[in-house]
Amino acid sequence: MATATTTEITFDELGLAARNHALPLEALRHDVTPVGLHYLLIHYDIPSVDAQTWRLEVGGAVDRPLTLTLADLRSRPSRTVAVTLECAGNGRALLAPRSVSQPWLNGAVGNAEWTGTPLAPILEEAGVRAEGVEVVFRGIDRGVQGDVEQSYERSLPLADALADDVLLAYAVNGQPLPPQHGFPLRLVVPGWYGMTHVKWLAAITVVDEPFRGWQQDVSYRIRQSEDEQGTPVTRIVPRALMVPPGIPDFLTRTRIVEAGRCELQGRAWSGWGPIEHVEVSADGGETWADATVEPGPSRFAWSSWRFEWDAAPGEHVLSCRATDATGRTQPLDAEWNFDGFCNNAVQRVPVVVRAATR
């Protein structure tokens, strides 16, 4: 793991940025993010999976290990839920110095409708033994990270794995999962950052001591230095983003807006509590005013917000800020950590307002 103090981006980071893409911010206008606009973070390669031979193995500290086909999973009770997924590294490239990894600006998010079968009844059928403390989810994808060759694996404490809303999802937005979203099966844990929602699931294993895999024990932790153990990244901290108004400059993405009434709109979400309010600032965070907020269709789907801005000619920096029911909100300046996780500093959208031409 390395940090970069330069303000420019290395070619290794560019290689990741070219593969893993953000939500183009104008796509915040869709209640449900279309496939292809939802953010993607793929650690290794997208695996090639034959659904006919694929099996899900449920084992470890259980009384009755299970081997399930895709047809088995599809024949179980199904549920569809809208869930906002965000990468824990969203905002990483805006930190200084920054961890050299996927260089997210602020668009590593999406809100999709996931369809699958609840996990808890499957674990109940398997019969979790008394010594079970965590559940490990292993993907088919394999590679090297932190000098360790590994399959992508993450765990959840048993109580979180047994939560009512945890799904094994085989469809998104009414279609079978596309390869990049985990075909044929992925985990969906509403409210948690994206690293939790293991894609291309191969095995679910109940373990009798905390899982120490690299993606759990080394990465996805809030720490101030490489030597520190730190604390695990879990649920999504609040964030609001806006659809950038007006039209863009191709290269700088600076916005050009005509003077007058300008309706700003966007989304806000939190994995900790419902969004209570969203505020908007047109002066780079000096003063704030309340936006109108409309909750999403489910607890962990993003909320919508709108704000009528009277755009006066000149240069402005627009920002928005979400606060949830637990009182968690967004800082003006990022709280730094070594790996660049959970940076929910407020968005800054430079806008040039010109006198109306009509």
Place this chain on the structure above:
Amino acid sequence: MATATTTEITFDELGLAARNHALPLEALRHDVTPVGLHYLLIHYDIPSVDAQTWRLEVGGAVDRPLTLTLADLRSRPSRTVAVTLECAGNGRALLAPRSVSQPWLNGAVGNAEWTGTPLAPILEEAGVRAEGVEVVFRGIDRGVQGDVEQSYERSLPLADALADDVLLAYAVNGQPLPPQHGFPLRLVVPGWYGMTHVKWLAAITVVDEPFRGWQQDVSYRIRQSEDEQGTPVTRIVPRALMVPPGIPDFLTRTRIVEAGRCELQGRAWSGWGPIEHVEVSADGGETWADATVEPGPSRFAWSSWRFEWDAAPGEHVLSCRATDATGRTQPLDAEWNFDGFCNNAVQRVPVVVRAATR
């Protein structure tokens, strides 16, 4: 327009890389690229289009201007064709110095099945007048580039616009176009670079002198300096790419492969002539051997290739090189031009082969 001489990437370039994504190279394995894996290059914003009120205006130097609804277009004869699209700027970031723009490495490509109605009969119905020399295609998307506020517009010489295989496409891979691919209608001009395939079509206008819009007259030209007029970018020059073998390192994407027989596979395409052969090098381009090539299902769909490589322990650089029926091929080193177009230098895939562990 500016060039960068640094080896690192600016934040403006990162902003574009986060929006516009490449094909993850392992997705070369799909004959038809799934939506969401196909490359995207969006100059301004993805527009929001109401298909009910949207209209296509066909006008200019024609006898009978037409106004067509989406239903009108769907009720006309339809055709489906597999077409490989590639961005003219693919490979730009590998040039030094490079133009500061979308910093593509080498994955700005995809091969999809486009469904639409042929353009030529529509132009015939409209009755192109004798003075018509070009056809201008205008998208709904609008922004600023090169300090010029503009809608995205490109033209084709009349003969190219009337070619049999030019489509007005309303579907991709059997589904209505998603927003990012031009909903509700885009132009498809098989064999030409991506800038030609205007998305979010609003108007088709026959003009009596060559179109001088920014995307035609300033950009998308091969030139050695900013002052030079240059020559227009048109058809796709040949390229072969491989599915990187083995497993990746997360950050560097270096491949780890086990020693022994390793089947390499990939795709090759050219907008100038059918692919005649693909060669593979395992020593950074010193020596080459022929791969087995299988043509695609249509003239401008990519061909498949396979090559059996005997991977010996150690470090290697794998490359592949396509040659088409016109004799066009790929250079080992890029031919530089000011804006970084048409860089089809051969791919270089660093591979570490380790002694087989089983």
